[in-house]
Amino acid sequence: MAPFCYDYPHPAVTTDIALFTILEDKLAILLIRRRSPPFQHCWALPGGFVEPDEGLENCALRELAEETGITGVYLEQLYTFGQPDRDPRERIISVAYYALAPADILAPVAGSDAAEVCWFALDALPDLAFDHPDILCLAQQRLRTKLDYSTIAFSLVNETFTLGELQKVYEIIRGEPLDKRNFRKYILSLNLLAESGASQHGCNHRPAKLYRLAQPGTLHYLR
Amino acid sequence: MAPFCYDYPHPAVTTDIALFTILEDKLAILLIRRRSPPFQHCWALPGGFVEPDEGLENCALRELAEETGITGVYLEQLYTFGQPDRDPRERIISVAYYALAPADILAPVAGSDAAEVCWFALDALPDLAFDHPDILCLAQQRLRTKLDYSTIAFSLVNETFTLGELQKVYEIIRGEPLDKRNFRKYILSLNLLAESGASQHGCNHRPAKLYRLAQPGTLHYLR
DNA sequence: ACAAAAGTGTTCTCGATACACCCATGC
DNA sequence: GCATGGGTGTATCGAGAACACTTTTGT
Numbered sequence: 001m002a003p004f005c006y007d008y009p010h011p012a013v014t015t016d017i018a019l020f021t022i023l024e025d026k027l028a029i030l031l032i033r034r035r036s037p038p039f040q041h042c043w044a045l046p047g048g049f050v051e052p053d054e055g056l057e058n059c060a061l062r063e064l065a066e067e068t069g070i071t072g073v074y075l076e077q078l079y080t081f082g083q084p085d086r087d088p089r090e091r092i093i094s095v096a097y098y099a100l101a102p103a104d105i106l107a108p109v110a111g112s113d114a115a116e117v118c119w120f121a122l123d124a125l126p127d128l129a130f131d132h133p134d135i136l137c138l139a140q141q142r143l144r145t146k147l148d149y150s151t152i153a154f155s156l157v158n159e160t161f162t163l164g165e166l167q168k169v170y171e172i173i174r175g176e177p178l179d180k181r182n183f184r185k186y187i188l189s190l191n192l193l194a195e196s197g198a199s200q201h202g203c204n205h206r207p208a209k210l211y212r213l214a215q216p217g218t219l220h221y222l223r
Numbered sequence: 224m225a226p227f228c229y230d231y232p233h234p235a236v237t238t239d240i241a242l243f244t245i246l247e248d249k250l251a252i253l254l255i256r257r258r259s260p261p262f263q264h265c266w267a268l269p270g271g272f273v274e275p276d277e278g279l280e281n282c283a284l285r286e287l288a289e290e291t292g293i294t295g296v297y298l299e300q301l302y303t304f305g306q307p308d309r310d311p312r313e314r315i316i317s318v319a320y321y322a323l324a325p326a327d328i329l330a331p332v333a334g335s336d337a338a339e340v341c342w343f344a345l346d347a348l349p350d351l352a353f354d355h356p357d358i359l360c361l362a363q364q365r366l367r368t369k370l371d372y373s374t375i376a377f378s379l380v381n382e383t384f385t386l387g388e389l390q391k392v393y394e395i396i397r398g399e400p401l402d403k404r405n406f407r408k409y410i411l412s413l414n415l416l417a418e419s420g421a422s423q424h425g426c427n428h429r430p431a432k433l434y435r436l437a438q439p440g441t442l443h444y445l446r
Numbered sequence: 447a448c449a450a451a452a453g454t455g456t457t458c459t460c461g462a463t464a465c466a467c468c469c470a471t472g473c
Numbered sequence: 474g475c476a477t478g479g480g481t482g483t484a485t486c487g488a489g490a491a492c493a494c495t496t497t498t499g500t
Contacts, residue, residue, distance in 0.1 A: 010234065205449080206496060403478095
């Protein structure tokens with residue numbers, strides 16, 4: 001029943017994932033409701049223990065898939081949280097990741113490890129388990145600062161998107177409105193977009209051109 | 224002999240520290256020579272196993288002090304390296320930190336865990352143990368980028384310093400010369416320095432004013 | 447016709463860059 | 474007096490910010 005023995009104490013290691021999306025014009029985060037103690041029935045970031053033969057990033061992707069059915073997100077290591085008392089069970093060190101995905105690709109479904117999976121707007125969060133509020137706070141900071149010198153925002157829109165949609169993403173993350181002309185000038189000057197040829201349709205207004213990334217899936221650093 | 228047992232496998236967790244300084248007008252890093260296998264007699268970053276009741280940052284500071292006698296550095300978490308095969312002994316996950324300190328405060332002396340401790344210029348590195356080259360490379364990248372939006376460079380000069388010395392630090396990290404007048408204008412416009420009143424002496428030229436940080440020990444983010 | 451978002455240029459400001467000479471000290 | 478780094482100001486350029494009207498579609 002306790003076959004894994006070592007000459008000196010070993011901590012447990014987990015990954016936790018802060019998956020952001022934009023839902024109803026707000027930043028939202030994916031949470032699961034815990035099925036077992038500690039913090040039973042409490043909401044928490046998806047995540048779990050690192051398997052002996054998997055890398056940390058693989059662990060994060062696997063846990064996200066197992067617990068929420070979600071795959072194909074942008075994922076990046078955030079910070080490692082290791083306060084000795086952060087978990088009441090034993091010493092657990094957590095390598096936190098943050099992830100980004102457009103909301104409407106995803107159809108979260110509770111996996112085996114979680115009773116419920118749900119998006120929560122960041123301004124209407126429930127109480128969170130462990131030090132997950134700290135993780136979330138740091139993740140949001142990182143998202144905000146990285147917006148300015150990289151192309152992470154593109155991970156929050158669909159494969160094809162309008163410049164209006166993209167601008168909305170920037171505005172929501174920065175928490176302030178942006179000038180339309182300056183925004184378009186800036187984005188197009190990056191030379192990272194290609195017109196998809198198609199346009200919006202079925203909207204109450206002039207249809208917008210649809211763009212796609214010239215090199216999909218590539219994160220660019222600016223300046 | 225193996226009293227620490229768990230219901231499922233636990234990795235070991237270490238911290239490794241990339242301590243930079245400026246030595247003889249070059250970026251240099253502190254290395255220790257390993258006394259035991261694996262990579263016996265090889266040079267490596269200082270670091271070691273996380274104790275059950277210490278935080279990660281404390282572990283890094285403790286290992287640095289034990290192995291090199293050095294304290295009082297600027298320290299910041301860098302990245303967590305967890306490839307399953309990065310250590311031949313067992314699964315070891317390493318939380319890497321990078322640190323900065325002025326060279327002439329330090330008088331590194333081998334502690335109990337290391338046979339030798341030595342500064343190495345980055346352009347004259349020996350072979351390094353484990354994935355320490357990766358850690359070092361990432362640390363150097365971080366140092367370079369963070370130079371532009373924070374006051375980390377101040378951690379590489381003494382408590383009082385001349386603007387010439389500070390400029391040298393920027394030039395060495397960026398790998399290019401800077402304009403003296405523009406540099407001084409920029410630094411002074413930050414309003415973070417106070418004149419110490421004193422000046423250099425014993426130099427072959429006009430003595431420079433000595434400055435100190437108005438709030439020593441505080442890291443500022445710019446823009 | 448009206449509502450709603452798309453699309454489009456110019457002006458201004460401010461921070462970043464480029465650049466050259468005199469000053470104080472030790473030898 | 475000469476070598477060495479310290480100390481200083483101005484002109485230019487370019488990126489970012491401010492700003493308003495016409496266009497296309499659905500109802």
